[in-house]
Amino acid sequence: MAKFNKKKSGELPAISTASLPDIVFMLLFFFMVATTMRDTTLKVENKLPYADQIEKLDKKDLIMYIYIGKPQEAFQGQFGTESRIQLNDKFADLVDIKAFIASERASKREELVPFLTVALKVDENANMGLVSDVKQELRKENALKINYTTKKGDISENR
Amino acid sequence: MAKRSAPEVNAGSMADIAFLLLIFFLVTTTIETDTGLNRRLPPIDDQEVEPPIIRQKNIFTVLINGKNQLMVEDELMELKDLRQAAVEFLDNGGGTGEEACSYCQGKKDPKSSDNPDKAIISLKNERETKYGTYISVQNELVAAYNQLRDRRATELYGTTLKEMEANYKDVNWIGNKDALKEKIERVKIEYPQKLSEVQ
Numbered sequence: 001m002a003k004f005n006k007k008k009s010g011e012l013p014a015i016s017t018a019s020l021p022d023i024v025f026m027l028l029f030f031f032m033v034a035t036t037m038r039d040t041t042l043k044v045e046n047k048l049p050y051a052d053q054i055e056k057l058d059k060k061d062l063i064m065y066i067y068i069g070k071p072q073e074a075f076q077g078q079f080g081t082e083s084r085i086q087l088n089d090k091f092a093d094l095v096d097i098k099a100f101i102a103s104e105r106a107s108k109r110e111e112l113v114p115f116l117t118v119a120l121k122v123d124e125n126a127n128m129g130l131v132s133d134v135k136q137e138l139r140k141e142n143a144l145k146i147n148y149t150t151k152k153g154d155i156s157e158n159r
Numbered sequence: 160m161a162k163r164s165a166p167e168v169n170a171g172s173m174a175d176i177a178f179l180l181l182i183f184f185l186v187t188t189t190i191e192t193d194t195g196l197n198r199r200l201p202p203i204d205d206q207e208v209e210p211p212i213i214r215q216k217n218i219f220t221v222l223i224n225g226k227n228q229l230m231v232e233d234e235l236m237e238l239k240d241l242r243q244a245a246v247e248f249l250d251n252g253g254g255t256g257e258e259a260c261s262y263c264q265g266k267k268d269p270k271s272s273d274n275p276d277k278a279i280i281s282l283k284n285e286r287e288t289k290y291g292t293y294i295s296v297q298n299e300l301v302a303a304y305n306q307l308r309d310r311r312a313t314e315l316y317g318t319t320l321k322e323m324e325a326n327y328k329d330v331n332w333i334g335n336k337d338a339l340k341e342k343i344e345r346v347k348i349e350y351p352q353k354l355s356e357v358q
Contacts, residue, residue, distance in 0.1 A: 020174050021173045024174055028180050031188055034188065055195070056193065119195065129286030148195050148196045
């Protein structure tokens with residue numbers, strides 16, 4: 001004889017979910033504001049090293065990004081597993097850096113050109129040989145302000 | 160006219176729509192890292208300038224080999240000891256007469272650097288060196304300079320250099336910015352960052 005127990009009086013009432021949309025919207029707006037859509041798709045592995053003596057880069061529009069790292073798995077058949085340079089959306093060679101710097105400079109107002117910074121986003125497993133070559137190339141182009149982009153953390157995490 | 164009340168729109172699925180958008184943004188968000196170590200590359204000069212003669216004791220050589228081992232002043236060293244060794248070298252102040260360093264607190268070893276202005280750290284790496292190790296070493300060397308500068312700034316003005324620079328950039332900071340800049344410059348001149356990379 002199924003008999004339902006009568007609800008005990010004093011039980012907690014159900015929590016109102018009426019404010020749930022508000023909470024979700026709040027989160028949504030946070031992410032909408034914090035999102036910066038990547039303007040380049042990464043084709044190389046890019047696990048940045050850690051450092052703690054870092055400075056913040058401001059003026060995002062005055063930064064040229066150079067990515068260096070092993071090609072991602074999808075591209076390894078075509079480009080091998082050695083570290084490569086990526087400029088904008090394409091794999092590039094050392095000789096392309098000259099043109100890249102020139103085009104970046106041409107796209108900025110003339111008075112801003114001296115403030116252009118090159119951010120080197122290099123995978124921590126890359127070899128210094130390629131990085132040195134890139135640096136030498138940058139010196140030739142007189143792009144002397146560089147920034148080794150790193151994550152904030154203790155250097156013991158680099159291995 | 161007969162007033163017809165508009166039927167109320169059911170807002171029950173609002174949360175679902177918002178969740179959908181939220182998840183979309185969560186997935187596409189990549190919060191870009193925009194921090195790093197700032198460096199300045201030396202310009203290429205075509206003129207054949209005679210390089211200045213630097214005495215061996217004023218050079219602190221750091222070599223990273225292809226197996227990511229550190230050789231500092233011809234001795235093998237662990238990464239964790241590098242910062243202290245660099246601080247000791249820079250702060251040695253072993254010079255006499257005109258080259259003496261009045262604010263150094265080092266051992267004044269005549270075999271080490273004369274004063275921070277003369278002391279040069281020379282960093283050399285091989286092509287096989289891993290970038291992660293290179294950044295670690297760079298970080299430690301910058302840390303050594305920052306440590307000395309902070310110490311000097313605390314001695315002179317009672318605040319750290321980082322704080323002074325933050326104040327200098329802060330628009331709302333009340334105080335004399337020109338005087339502050341002078342203070343910052345003074346600390347930077349007393350411990351100049353002389354880090355040379357061998358090509």
